Amino acid sequence: MKPYIFAHRGASGYEIENTIPSFKKAISMGAGIETDIRATKDKKLI
Numbered sequence: 001m002k003p004y005i006f007a008h009r010g011a012s013g014y015e016i017e018n019t020i021p022s023f024k025k026a027i028s029m030g031a032g033i034e035t036d037i038r039a040t041k042d043k044k045l046i
Helices: 020-028
Strands: 006-008 032-034
Touching: 006 020, 020 032
Parallel strands: 006 032
Antiparallel strands: none
8 A cells, every 4th residue: 555645734845834835835746735723712723
């Protein structure tokens, strides 16, 4: 079985982590995306 590669916070070795360019770079390199999402006190996701 082939392993599935995830890019935590995108391709941070190539772009600033947790940015759209970083996520796009990771996808172009064949990786899945994994990032952190949190809820603020007023229930907004960041």
